[in-house]
Amino acid sequence: xxxxxxxxxxxxxxxxxxxxxxxxxxxxxxxxxxxxxxxxxxxxxxxxxxxxxxxxxxxxxxxxxxxxxxxxxxxxxxxxxxxxxxxxxxxxxxxxxxxxxxxxxxxxxxxxxxxxxxxxxxxxxxxxxxxxxxxxxx
Numbered sequence: 001x002x003x004x005x006x007x008x009x010x011x012x013x014x015x016x017x018x019x020x021x022x023x024x025x026x027x028x029x030x031x032x033x034x035x036x037x038x039x040x041x042x043x044x045x046x047x048x049x050x051x052x053x054x055x056x057x058x059x060x061x062x063x064x065x066x067x068x069x070x071x072x073x074x075x076x077x078x079x080x081x082x083x084x085x086x087x088x089x090x091x092x093x094x095x096x097x098x099x100x101x102x103x104x105x106x107x108x109x110x111x112x113x114x115x116x117x118x119x120x121x122x123x124x125x126x127x128x129x130x131x132x133x134x135x136x137x138x
Contacts, residue, residue, distance in 0.1 A: 030098040033132070036084035039115060045081030046117070052076060053114040053123060054087055056098070056132070058106050065102060068094045073116065073123075087111070103132075 035054075039046040051073040056065040067074050067087070072094040076085050088098035103109060110129035116122060 030088055030100055030102060032086040032089040033098070034084065035087050035111065036082065037113065037126070038081045039078055039083065039126075040081050041117075046078050047080055048078060049075050049118065050078040050083055051116040051118045051123075052083075052085065054085070055112040055114075056087075056102065057110050057112050057129060059108045059110070064106055064109065065096070065098055067096055069096065075118075 039050060052067075052075075053071065053073050054067040055063050057063055065088075074085060074092060074094050076083050085095075086092060087095070089095055090097040109132045111132055112129045113126045114123040115126055116124070
């Protein structure tokens with residue numbers, strides 16, 4: 001086999017291997033982020049399913065991500081005021097995946113949470129927004 005055919009065969013194998021592992025950036029998503037909080041109403045720990053809307057915002061308050069484009073709330077159990085959720089876990093009803101480069105493109109990101117008791121009661125912004133910080137692996 002001469003050098004020309006060897007080079008052509010090598011290039012063909014590289015192209016075939018690269019196309020076998022090809023994927024779209026739209027297939028990527030950031031890993032879900034664990035978040036937990038506490039709800040008390042009038043000094044009493046809330047103890048029912050809670051309805052939450054989550055947003056990731058930049059330092060100007062511009063929305064970078066929300067749990068649902070339609071504004072649908074995530075319902076999660078609240079026990080003695082405590083709740084937890086995986087932000088960006090698209091297997092959770094009404095939870096959208098977090099875009100893959102959101103934290104790379106925006107080094108300062110805050111979590112904004114709105115809460116409702118349900119049954120037509122209004123959503124309340126739980127203030128202040130919480131800054132998302134990285135943590136070292138344990």
